[in-house]
Amino acid sequence: MANFYKLVLNENMKIYRRARTWIMLSILAIVSILMPFVFFMAGSQENPSVWEVVLLTMTFTFFMNIIFASVIAADSVASEFSWGTIKLLLIRPWSRSKILLSKYISVILFGILSTLMMFGVTFLFANIWFTYDVGSTGLISSSWSAMSYTLMILGCKYVELILITTIAFMISTLFRSSTFAIVLSLVVLFSKDIFLLLLNPDKYVWMKYVIFTQMDLKGYIDSPVGPGGSTLAFSLIVLAIYYICFLVLTWVIFNKRDVAT
Amino acid sequence: MQEEPVVRLENVSKIISSKAIIDNLSLEISQGQVFGFLGPNGAGKTTTIRMMVGLISISKGDILICGKSIKNQFEEAIANVGAIVENPEMYKYLTGYQNLQHFARMMPGITKQRIQEVIALVGLDNRIHDKVKTYSLGMRQRLGVAQAILHNPKLLILDEPTNGLDPQGIRELRDYLRHLCRVEGTTVFVSSHLLSEMELMCDRVAIIQNGRLIDVRQLKNEDGVAVSAAxxxxxxxxxxxxxxxxxxxxxxxxxxxxxxxxxxxxxxxxxxxxxxxxxxxxxxxxxxxxxxxxxxxxxxxxx
Incomplete structure (x- = not known):
């Protein structure tokens, strides 16, 4: 048997040989340079520290990062169907599960790559224009060091990224439409805060079990009690259950699907 | 002991929303033949082919390729198969070579040398490093054949292979299939509704209509001489x-x-x-x- 690593290599080739991927990565890189630069130019008396700049910049760029990763995830399966290449892909000596896994891994790898690149660029340019030893602007909670606070926020956002891209990947497989997958995962991304406003989990207990409520783990950095009185462990379990259900559904449907026209 | 046929369809049915698209189809194809699968549009040719390569599920019955069930031993069974199902769709933003590389990676033991060999065989040497989106339909068809034969499959399945080919292309394909069949012992399964084409290309044909097998007939004998039915x-x-x-x-x-x-x-x-x-x-x-x-x-x- 040829080895599985080659399947991932194939999926990566299909991602990185497309101009679109490099355009998205370039946009991320450019914004990651521009934002610190804008802060630098606007430099008032209250000069932010390096970590504050990184945090401010990435709060914004991470949004774009999630959108771009969703685009890659949404296209991964759906485009094979719309191009018709799925027929050639599935008639190889590999089970459908393994082919789908190679696709999922390549999507996750893209998310890691784009996040690391974004962080690297932002951090580098923040260091050029800013220093560490400045008074706090109150952006970073005092109970943590600036670095660990920033990295924790990024970690929480990364969890969100994984969940959103998994949703995009699932919808892409279920409905074989990349447009639908992108739109729906963005709706989840943007509407979850509105959901929380309308249906306050403190008032509606069942909201504790809805993925929207638990997706944002940032609250736990400052307080041990999350939305609707849930704990960090509870939130993680809810998210894990959703995550596993999404994957199981994706795999089952992909394995069962009749590939016609 | 009788030789195991390369393909055996055992009472295969495909039922979609309680309608039998393929109805109890049984067929055996022995090694080294060019086997034609003939029928009017909508007879179920493509459906049968999709079942043979595991793209769609088999409602009843089973399909064995080299003795392995496509249902239960998919990976072993499909390893013997090279196929083009309908049009040869490729990754258009990749070059022809990258496309072949992509499929070569999915199968064990395909060397760079083998890729070059196949490229030469289908006559794409000059354009192989161009993006597939610049290819004509005929060239895509050739690339399609190239990916299907990369791993020297025992069974080559081609769905409407002459679609979009000019007369010269059809001729080349025909000669090439004959060569594969005679020299390498590959069994070729071609579907078509172009009868005159099938008559020239095939040793045996099966005719299906409305999902049922109507007839199987021998067109040429072992030596490739036309059997006179005249x-x-x-x-x-x-x-x-x-x-x-x-x-x-x-x-x-x-x-x-x-x-x-x-x-x-x-x-x-x-x-x-x-x-x-x-x-x-x-x-x-x-x-x-x-x-x-x-x-x-x-x-x-x-x-």
Whole structure:
């Protein structure tokens, strides 16, 4: 048997040989340079520290990062169907599960790559224009060091990224439409805060079990009690259950699907 | 012990929303043949092919490829198969070579050398490093064939392979398939509704309609010589009298018609001449596959 690593290599080739991927990565890189630069130019008396700049910049760029990763995830399966290449892909000596896994891994790898690149660029340019030893602007909670606070926020956002891209990947497989997958995962991304406003989990207990409520783990950095009185462990379990259900559904449907026209 | 056929369809049915698209189809294809799968549009050719390569599930029955079930031993069974299902769709933003590399990676033991060999075989040397989006349909078809034969499959399945090819391309494909079949012992399964094409290309054909197998017939024998299914017409001066002598009674348009072999034709001629009947002409009544096909399927509607 040829080895599985080659399947991932194939999926990566299909991602990185497309101009679109490099355009998205370039946009991320450019914004990651521009934002610190804008802060630098606007430099008032209250000069932010390096970590504050990184945090401010990435709060914004991470949004774009999630959108771009969703685009890659949404296209991964759906485009094979719309191009018709799925027929050639599935008639190889590999089970459908393994082919789908190679696709999922390549999507996750893209998310890691784009996040690391974004962080690297932002951090580098923040260091050029800013220093560490400045008074706090109150952006970073005092109970943590600036670095660990920033990295924790990024970690929480990364969890969100994984969940959103998994949703995009699932919808892409279920409905074989990349447009639908992108739109729906963005709706989840943007509407979850509105959901929380309308249906306050403190008032509606069942909201504790809805993925929207638990997706944002940032609250736990400052307080041990999350939305609707849930704990960090509870939130993680809810998210894990959703995550596993999404994957199981994706795999089952992909394995069962009749590939016609 | 009888040799295991390369492909065996065992009472295969495909039922979609309680309608049998393929109805109890059984078929055996032995090694080294070019096997034609013939039927009008909507007869279920593509559906059958999709089941053979595991793209769609089999509702009833099973398909064995080299003795392995496509249902239960998919990875082992499909390893023997190379296929193009409908149009050869490739990754358009990749070059031809990258496309081949992509499929080569998915199969064990394909060397760079083998890739080059296949490229040369399908005649794409000059354009292989261009993006597929710049290819003509004919070139994509060639690339399609290239990806299908990369791993020297025992069974090559081509769905409507002559679609979009010009006459020269069709000819090349035909010669190439013959070569694969004779030299490498590959079994080729081609579907088409182009009858004249199938007649030239295939050793045996199966005809299906409305998901049912209507007929399987041998077109060429082991040595690739056409099997004569022709009837012979004798043009004589007194057909009725001649018919009486030979003990047959089929006379059409003053021609005596008989289904006989080549050797018998000479004997019959000798008998007629001896009996004092004047023979003006002896010729084959050629009924092409097309006529036979239309005869068999013509009356029924696609339903």
């Amino acid at each position: 009837e012979i017409a004798f043009d004589v001066d007194h057909p009725q009298q001649a018919a009486a002598i030979l003990g047959v009674d089929r006379v059409e348009n003053n021609l005596l018609i008989m289904r006989v072999s080549r050797e018998e034709v000479a004997d019959i001629n000798a008998r007629l001449v001896q009996a004092g009947i004047r023979v003006y002409g002896i010729r084959e009544v050629t009924r092409s596959l097309e006529d036979q096909f239309l005869e068999m399927t013509g009356s029924e509607q696609i339903g």
